[in-house]
Amino acid sequence: MLRKKGLKTHDKHIKKLAAIVGPKEILFHKEELISYESDGFTIHSHMPKAVVFPTNTEEVAEVVKYCSDNDLPFLARGAGTGLSGGAIPLNGEVIISLVKMKRLLSVDLENRRAVVEPGYVNLKLTNSISDKGYYYAPDPSSQYCCTIGGNVAENAGGAHCLKYGVTTNHILGLEVVTPTGKIMEIGHDGIPDAPGYDLLGILTGSEGTLGIVTKITVRILKNPEEKQTVLAYFDDVADGSQAVSDIVSAGIVPAALEMMDKIAIEGVESAAFPVGHPKDIEALLLIEVDGISAGINEQINEILDVCKKRNVRSVKVAQDDEERAKWWANRKTGFGAMGTISPDYLVQDGVIPRSTLPEVLKRIGEISKESGLRIANIFHAGDGNLHPLILFDSRIPGQTDKALEAGSACLQACADAGGSITGEHGVGIEKREEMRFVFSDKEIEAQTDIREVFNPHYLLNAGKLFPSPGRCAEVKKELKAAE
Amino acid sequence: MIISDLISDLTSMLPDSHVEEKSSPNQFFGNDGDIIISPKTENDIAAVLHYANENNKKMNIAGNGTKRGFGGTENKADILLSLSDYKGIIEHTVGDMTITVKPGTPFQELQDYLSTHNQKISLDPSHPEEATIGGVIAANDSGPKRLGYGSARDHVIGLRMAYPNGEIIRSGGKVVKNVAGYDMNKLFVGSMGTLGVVTEIVLKLRPLPKYESLMLLTFEKESKEEIRSFAVQFLDSMMEPVSMELLNPELAEKLTGQKVLTLAIAFEDVESSVHYQEEFVKNMKSGASQMTILAQQEAKEFWKRFNYLFPNGQREQNGLAAEAVVKVGVKNLDVIQILKESDWLEDAHNVSVHAHGGLGHGLCQVHLQGAQDDIIKAIDSLRKTVKQLNGYAVIKHLPLALRQVIDVWGGKPSYFFLLEGIKTKIDPKKTLNPKRYVGGL
Ligand SMILES: Cc1cc2nc3c(=O)[nH]c(=O)nc-3n(C[C@H](O)[C@H](O)[C@H](O)COP(=O)(O)OP(=O)(O)OC[C@H]3O[C@@H](n4cnc5c(N)ncnc54)[C@H](O)[C@@H]3O)c2cc1C
Ligand SMILES: Cc1cc2nc3c(=O)[nH]c(=O)nc-3n(C[C@H](O)[C@H](O)[C@H](O)COP(=O)(O)OP(=O)(O)OC[C@H]3O[C@@H](n4cnc5c(N)ncnc54)[C@H](O)[C@@H]3O)c2cc1C
Numbered sequence: 039m040l041r042k043k044g045l046k047t048h049d050k051h052i053k054k055l056a057a058i059v060g061p062k063e064i065l066f067h068k069e070e071l072i073s074y075e076s077d078g079f080t081i082h083s084h085m086p087k088a089v090v091f092p093t094n095t096e097e098v099a100e101v102v103k104y105c106s107d108n109d110l111p112f113l114a115r116g117a118g119t120g121l122s123g124g125a126i127p128l129n130g131e132v133i134i135s136l137v138k139m140k141r142l143l144s145v146d147l148e149n150r151r152a153v154v155e156p157g158y159v160n161l162k163l164t165n166s167i168s169d170k171g172y173y174y175a176p177d178p179s180s181q182y183c184c185t186i187g188g189n190v191a192e193n194a195g196g197a198h199c200l201k202y203g204v205t206t207n208h209i210l211g212l213e214v215v216t217p218t219g220k221i222m223e224i225g226h227d228g229i230p231d232a233p234g235y236d237l238l239g240i241l242t243g244s245e246g247t248l249g250i251v252t253k254i255t256v257r258i259l260k261n262p263e264e265k266q267t268v269l270a271y272f273d274d275v276a277d278g279s280q281a282v283s284d285i286v287s288a289g290i291v292p293a294a295l296e297m298m299d300k301i302a303i304e305g306v307e308s309a310a311f312p313v314g315h316p317k318d319i320e321a322l323l324l325i326e327v328d329g330i331s332a333g334i335n336e337q338i339n340e341i342l343d344v345c346k347k348r349n350v351r352s353v354k355v356a357q358d359d360e361e362r363a364k365w366w367a368n369r370k371t372g373f374g375a376m377g378t379i380s381p382d383y384l385v386q387d388g389v390i391p392r393s394t395l396p397e398v399l400k401r402i403g404e405i406s407k408e409s410g411l412r413i414a415n416i417f418h419a420g421d422g423n424l425h426p427l428i429l430f431d432s433r434i435p436g437q438t439d440k441a442l443e444a445g446s447a448c449l450q451a452c453a454d455a456g457g458s459i460t461g462e463h464g465v466g467i468e469k470r471e472e473m474r475f476v477f478s479d480k481e482i483e484a485q486t487d488i489r490e491v492f493n494p495h496y497l498l499n500a501g502k503l504f505p506s507p508g509r510c511a512e513v514k515k516e517l518k519a520a521e
Numbered sequence: 522m523i524i525s526d527l528i529s530d531l532t533s534m535l536p537d538s539h540v541e542e543k544s545s546p547n548q549f550f551g552n553d554g555d556i557i558i559s560p561k562t563e564n565d566i567a568a569v570l571h572y573a574n575e576n577n578k579k580m581n582i583a584g585n586g587t588k589r590g591f592g593g594t595e596n597k598a599d600i601l602l603s604l605s606d607y608k609g610i611i612e613h614t615v616g617d618m619t620i621t622v623k624p625g626t627p628f629q630e631l632q633d634y635l636s637t638h639n640q641k642i643s644l645d646p647s648h649p650e651e652a653t654i655g656g657v658i659a660a661n662d663s664g665p666k667r668l669g670y671g672s673a674r675d676h677v678i679g680l681r682m683a684y685p686n687g688e689i690i691r692s693g694g695k696v697v698k699n700v701a702g703y704d705m706n707k708l709f710v711g712s713m714g715t716l717g718v719v720t721e722i723v724l725k726l727r728p729l730p731k732y733e734s735l736m737l738l739t740f741e742k743e744s745k746e747e748i749r750s751f752a753v754q755f756l757d758s759m760m761e762p763v764s765m766e767l768l769n770p771e772l773a774e775k776l777t778g779q780k781v782l783t784l785a786i787a788f789e790d791v792e793s794s795v796h797y798q799e800e801f802v803k804n805m806k807s808g809a810s811q812m813t814i815l816a817q818q819e820a821k822e823f824w825k826r827f828n829y830l831f832p833n834g835q836r837e838q839n840g841l842a843a844e845a846v847v848k849v850g851v852k853n854l855d856v857i858q859i860l861k862e863s864d865w866l867e868d869a870h871n872v873s874v875h876a877h878g879g880l881g882h883g884l885c886q887v888h889l890q891g892a893q894d895d896i897i898k899a900i901d902s903l904r905k906t907v908k909q910l911n912g913y914a915v916i917k918h919l920p921l922a923l924r925q926v927i928d929v930w931g932g933k934p935s936y937f938f939l940l941e942g943i944k945t946k947i948d949p950k951k952t953l954n955p956k957r958y959v960g961g962l
Contacts, residue, residue, distance in 0.1 A: 199698070222935060260759055330794040391695055392618075458698075488708070
């Protein structure tokens, strides 16, 4: 990241920004900026004006204030693993990278909270408190590298969110630099229910469009006393989905309840962490139950019964931590594994009411046929969060567009089933137009109204999250603004 | 416009809804209206809002009015919109564990219905028979099982809101995980009817626990240090209590007949797990002088009584006596200090104090009874302590006359301009629940 060239420039903005963060903490030469053109949504890219690396909140506020006063578009960036293009500098933004604000500021076990800087990597938090028996619950598959600031922005989820909730359920306080450069503390000392509208709630998941998070107070949890993990193979996807419903109906709240279909299994088995899943099965379920040791066996037995009733081919319980870890590594690297069976893949992220799983899977199968592209399915079945992975080859002219179309069709199928277009990856650039599948123009306007309160000059991360103006609501608004 | 004109306007506009003049608006708690409208359809709700907004009428919103003593410095507005006739279950998808309801449905009615499917809303608000689900959501309530259950904001997955201009805005949806757009549900939950009227609520459900129990540990008065070290040790264990509520002696007396500092620890799980956890507590050095276990029905009855301990906006006092309920938020273990402070208030200000607070989340409720002057002084002292602990104190229940002399919200936060900006965007004419919220919003 260190700049190889000197700070020779005639650009007064660059000079000023360099003066704020220090001459070593800014990149602005074209070749240095290339890796900041895009994020995990690689289909799209755009050059930023510069990248700055502030090391404390005051510097962030100063950079923001400078940008705001000088009409320079800007945005925040964590690890750049976002899958919907939230950190792509569409308007040639000044990128404020938070990766140098990566300290764990404090851990208070008695009050079960920790305070971190936004660039702190998710998994590091759990690693640094696990010796005392504690962990941080939200566990996106990218947790070994994504930042907690990015998690807050995306309201990230993970496999274990079924029982423990997503990021928003674990955020107790935030320090935020507003888009005009004011430093705000919300949720003082992490005390819940601060009087007033729930700004923590609205900021979490706002995809970096309402403010830049510079400090985060999170809830930490005690490890469960015991954990058991079950792996079940099905010859029929419908049986697998029915088993998911049956487990939940039996009054069990598993910590995680994941499903993979045949193509996904082909992928993970040819990648770095194969488990030896049979290649001819149609679906597998990975089910984890945790809690008080005395109650676990009862639940495991019930799960085994359910699977048998639903014609499971075979089902087993992990014998030790090592086996469990193997199964999870296989699952958590599932997206990347698609790279071994296809030159390119597009990850989608729809959500459906659990009971509609069989019909939506059928529809996704049809979309695959119609587009001629293979679609693998990896999903958080317990909460109905599907990740159709559309396999394509960008070298073949037209395939990228076809993949995007197929992705959009999958989201339409989710919306038609009463679901949503994204469960954890966010709207970003990717799903802006699909917002119309679930919201009316007025409902979108109700949201952009809130954006205007926080982000009045619209210099922070513009062009994300909402469909581009062109339809009545936003056009009306633009006219109003022009008056 | 005179009241009779307003009534005839609205009656002709809303043939299906009940419109009536209020002969004597509630002087004691305020937040009332010259006329009361009880709509039966969403269309009517939207029409009333649109009408009030266009004609510069002010409007208060009530579920069943149990929180009438919460916030607000005005005796009445032009219109009181009551949701108590707008009730019922719209859709319950058993397999998806979600339910869609109308806001006027009493909380307990929902729980009773859901229990026939072995499901529940994971919340335990007080006055559940009177409180409407809309009111619970609008006030972001939580009860003594907050530690295990979370609060209203954790369970709402979708809303329909009637905005002040009469437009219906949907937020969230019917799925349990959803990040499409801003999380507008969060903005509306807890907004106390100042941004719009909740007309439909989608909640996620949990299975009914297979077994539950409650352990009551009593401590002699001086042993607060002992409680602290027990709490630290217990919270550091892998046990999973849904509640760890500390009750001051006066409150404990009402519930158990014993006037002694009491810690209520609740477990909900399969039976074997609950007993295992009880044993774990028994084997710890708690310093408790007594330990009682209430199982199943007995535990349920205890919580039922607990949920009716505190006054609500349907009960008035006579003369100069007053009651206040203060919600205090501090860090988990500082709850012990707040309860200590409550004892002290009793002596210093000649008020009677019933208080409880949750170890594990840090929220306390302090109920004060006494002469009006003493109540005000006691609240001031309590606020001083809370401030030292970096916490906040919001007065959730107080007669109107006192609300006009004391800021029940405890001042404006530094980010007030954002709260004000949100209110102004959505309700520019300040039609809804005027002056009821933080900073007079
Ligand atoms: C292999 C892989 C697996 C994944 N698995 C999951 C998963 O299981 N669950 C899941 O939810 N996601 C998953 N993701 C998506 C991604 O990791 C998450 O969205 C993550 O939260 C992004 O964090 P980041 O630090 O990379 O943020 P970035 O990508 O850098 O930024 C994401 C957005 O957040 C904003 N932002 C970043 N930091 C801040 C800040 N401090 N203040 C304000 N805004 C900020 C940016 O402007 C941008 O809009 C996965 C991604 C990959 C590549
Ligand atoms: C002093 C006191 C302490 C309490 N403490 C607790 C507690 O600690 N935990 C707990 O869980 N419960 C508590 N409750 C009780 C419970 O929270 C309330 O009874 C319930 O939340 C409100 O129900 P309601 O229908 O009576 O609401 P109301 O009093 O009618 O309304 C409450 C608020 O919500 C608004 N509102 C009502 N319906 C709507 C709607 N459809 N749309 C928009 N706004 C609406 C009202 O304008 C008002 O601001 C307490 C009650 C009191 C009086």
